[in-house]
Amino acid sequence: MQVITRDDAKAQGMTTYFTGKPCRHGHITERFTVNQRCRECARVDSLRRYHADAVERTRKTREYQRQNKDRVLAKHREWIAANKERVRQKEREWEARNPDKKKVIRINNDAKRRGAPGRITVRQWRSLLREADHKCMACGSPDNLTSDHIVPICKGGENRITNLQVLCLDCNRKKHRRIIDYRKKEQAA
Ligand SMILES: [Zn+2]
Numbered sequence: 001m002q003v004i005t006r007d008d009a010k011a012q013g014m015t016t017y018f019t020g021k022p023c024r025h026g027h028i029t030e031r032f033t034v035n036q037r038c039r040e041c042a043r044v045d046s047l048r049r050y051h052a053d054a055v056e057r058t059r060k061t062r063e064y065q066r067q068n069k070d071r072v073l074a075k076h077r078e079w080i081a082a083n084k085e086r087v088r089q090k091e092r093e094w095e096a097r098n099p100d101k102k103k104v105i106r107i108n109n110d111a112k113r114r115g116a117p118g119r120i121t122v123r124q125w126r127s128l129l130r131e132a133d134h135k136c137m138a139c140g141s142p143d144n145l146t147s148d149h150i151v152p153i154c155k156g157g158e159n160r161i162t163n164l165q166v167l168c169l170d171c172n173r174k175k176h177r178r179i180i181d182y183r184k185k186e187q188a189a
């Protein structure tokens with residue numbers, strides 16, 4: 001930065017000047033011709049104000065949402081309806097990034113729809129997959145792994161991890177509605 005006095009800068013129509021001397025906060029940078037204010041101080045101040053305002057803005061938004069729950073929800077539904085393709089695309093991207101979560105949501109939704117009590121967590125499902133070494137618990141195939149309710153939901157089986165095993169699609173179809181616990185096969189043999 002070129003050293004130039006305030007008067008010279010003013011005479012040249014410049015909005016800032018530079019003395020090379022630190023401001024009282026120790027910044028060595030340009031100052032504004034109009035009020036001698038340090039540019040770095042101005043930047044820090046405006047940043048601080050912006051963040052202080054952001055907190056207040058967020059608080060106000062939350063407050064509004066709390067007091068207008070129905071209206072906010074309706075607006076949200078409206079937006080989703082008007083942006084179906086975009087929403088679906090975002091969903092697909094999320095599902096591709098989170099296959100295990102997608103799987104567990106599907107297991108739980110399906111069980112709920114069919115009236116089975118219980119809920120699986122993603123952690124439980126992952127731990128079951130590890131236990132199965134990411135292979136079918138019946139035939140050992142690593143392909144097309146599915147979740148199987150040992151006691152089928154249609155026979156009163158609950159949607160809990162204790163009632164779940166990992167089967168390949170073929171074994172799942174073969175088992176169909178029978179009650180076969182492949183997790184205990186090794187111990188029984
Ligand atoms: Zn300063």
Ligand SMILES: [Zn+2]
Pocket residue numbers: 136137138139140141167168169170171172
């Ligand atoms: Zn299998």
